[in-house]
Amino acid sequence: MKVVIPGGSGQVGTVLARAFQQRGDEVVVLSRTQSNSLPWRVVQWNGETLGEWTREFENADVIINLAGQSVNCRYTPENRRLIIDSRVKSTRVVGQAIAETERPPRVWLQASTATLYAHRYDATNDEATGIIGGGEPQAPNTWRFSIDVVKKWERELNAAATLQTRRVLMRSAIIMSPDRGGPFDTLLGLVRFGLGGTCGDGEQYVSWIHDQDFARSVMWLIEHEDLRGPVNLAAPNPLPNAEFMRELRSAWGIRAGLPATEWMLELGAFVLRSETELILKSRRVVPGRLLQSGFTFQFPIWADAARDLCARWRGNAR
Numbered sequence: 001m002k003v004v005i006p007g008g009s010g011q012v013g014t015v016l017a018r019a020f021q022q023r024g025d026e027v028v029v030l031s032r033t034q035s036n037s038l039p040w041r042v043v044q045w046n047g048e049t050l051g052e053w054t055r056e057f058e059n060a061d062v063i064i065n066l067a068g069q070s071v072n073c074r075y076t077p078e079n080r081r082l083i084i085d086s087r088v089k090s091t092r093v094v095g096q097a098i099a100e101t102e103r104p105p106r107v108w109l110q111a112s113t114a115t116l117y118a119h120r121y122d123a124t125n126d127e128a129t130g131i132i133g134g135g136e137p138q139a140p141n142t143w144r145f146s147i148d149v150v151k152k153w154e155r156e157l158n159a160a161a162t163l164q165t166r167r168v169l170m171r172s173a174i175i176m177s178p179d180r181g182g183p184f185d186t187l188l189g190l191v192r193f194g195l196g197g198t199c200g201d202g203e204q205y206v207s208w209i210h211d212q213d214f215a216r217s218v219m220w221l222i223e224h225e226d227l228r229g230p231v232n233l234a235a236p237n238p239l240p241n242a243e244f245m246r247e248l249r250s251a252w253g254i255r256a257g258l259p260a261t262e263w264m265l266e267l268g269a270f271v272l273r274s275e276t277e278l279i280l281k282s283r284r285v286v287p288g289r290l291l292q293s294g295f296t297f298q299f300p301i302w303a304d305a306a307r308d309l310c311a312r313w314r315g316n317a318r
Contacts, residue, residue, distance in 0.1 A: 004060045004105075006030040006045065006094055007067025011182045012111075012175055012214075016064060019215035028056050030067075047090040054097040057105065062222055063165075064109045065094045068153075075142050087153045095160025107166045107222055110157045114173045114207055114234055114285040116150040119143065121203060124238070126288030127171075127230050143281060154230070166228050168221050173234035173285055174278070176305060177211035178313040183278070188313060191245075191252050197259035202242030204282035207234045210299035210308070217287075220295050232287045236300050241279070244302060251306035 003020050005013050008029035017027045017040050027040035030053055035042045045053040047067050057063065067090035069082045091110060098104055117125035118133035125131060133139070134147040154169055176184040190196040209217070217233050239247075249257050287295070299305035 001061045002026040002028070002059055003062045003064065004028045004030065004056050006063070006065045007047065007090060007111075008064070009033070009035075009042070010066065010070075011177060011179055012172075013066050014179065015175065015177055015211045016066075016215055016218060019212075019219070023219075028060075030056070047086060048093060050093060050097060050100075054100070057097050057101045058103060060105045062107050062109065063094060063098065063105050064111075064218065065091060066111045067091075067094075068111065071146070075145055080145060084149055084152060087149060088156050091153060091156040092160070095157070095162055098162045098165055099160065104162065104164045107168065107225075108157075108160075108162060109168045109170055109218065109221060110154075112154055112169045112171045112230070113146075113150055114171045114232060114283055115146050115281070116154075116171060117283065117285055119204075119282050120284060121205065121282055124284050124286040125232075126286050127232055128288060130232075130285070166225060168228055169230040170218070170221070171230055171232045171234075171285075172214070173207035173209050173232070173238075173283065175211055175214050176208050176309055178309050178316055179211075180316075184309055185313070187245075187248060188252065188310065191249050191254055191257060194254070194257060195260070196245050196249050196254070196257035198242040198245055199260050199279045200241065202240060202245075202259075204241050204280060205238045205284035206241055206244040206302075207238040207283040207285040208244075208302065208305070209233055209235050210297075210305040213297050213299055216298070217290060217295060220290070220293070224293055227289065227293060231289045232285055233290070234285045234287050235297060235302070235305070236286055236291060237302065238284050238286065239302055247303045248306050248310075251303065251310045 003025050008017055009031040020027050021040055029042045030045045031042050034044045043053050069086040073079045118131040119136050134144050174183050221227055
């Protein structure tokens with residue numbers, strides 16, 4: 001099987017490219033920067049206009065579009081423009097390339113995010129009954145911006161003229177991988193330095209997915225032709241932040257960690273040129289459609305996932 005991954009040079013793309021490569025599939029990553037040091041082919045594109053890269057679509061079985069400017073930044077006017085444009089334009093040009101392909105790929109998996117759902121504690125958000133966010137009382141402007149980004153992102157996929165290609169919106173939770181520089185590495189860094197206590201009031205839910213389950217769920221989406229439209233890629237057991245951090249400390253072997261109040265998090269985010277949304281927004285998201293289709297998680301419980309990720313992180317550090 002040939003898998004083309006536009007925007008696949010980041011951590012999530014590497015998780016998927018590695019998994020498909022290990023399976024024996026042909027992997028091609030489309031990136032703005034050329035590289036010859038990876039075990040899969042990297043083809044240059046600009047994420048906005050058609051070019052020579054479209055030749056890779058002719059013999060492709062699967063397109064997995066992950067392109068988009070990192071949201072790990074302050075939401076300044078310029079960064080907001082880059083975040084929106086990089087997602088909308090890349091999705092539009094991928095749709096154009098598929099539409100012009102003589103032999104279209106059978107499935108297009110499009111990155112989206114579970115941040116689309118409302119900040120809530122009372123119930124879970126699945127694809128059928130989940131509440132779309134943006135209307136919560138006193139929701140920060142940054143939260144509303146993120147939801148607006150997702151709506152525009154998904155709207156672009158739905159508008160694409162690719163009727164011969166099945167389309168899936170991957171509403172992913174936070175993907176936990178032991179690779180350096182990702183969310184797990186950042187959270188573990190806090191734990192390792194004694195700062196991994198409760199964030200804010202600790203009641204906000206954390207939705208997550210182990211990197212191996214993420215790769216397996218993507219392969220499941222490819223194989224199951226009845227799955228199309230939005231699908232939540234998240235472990236079935238989100239948990240409050242206080243419990244999430246306690247289990248991570250336990251997995252690493254540390255009993256205590258300094259808590260961080262909301263104002264401390266806001267100050268730290270300002271210094272690090274980031275936003276607190278990923279930490280303070282309650283994402284109680286569950287994978288309704290995946291479970292209904294028969295998918296089984298290897299790591300449905302955070303305590304087990306944290307132990308595995310910590311062990312692998314230690315192995316990578318040797």
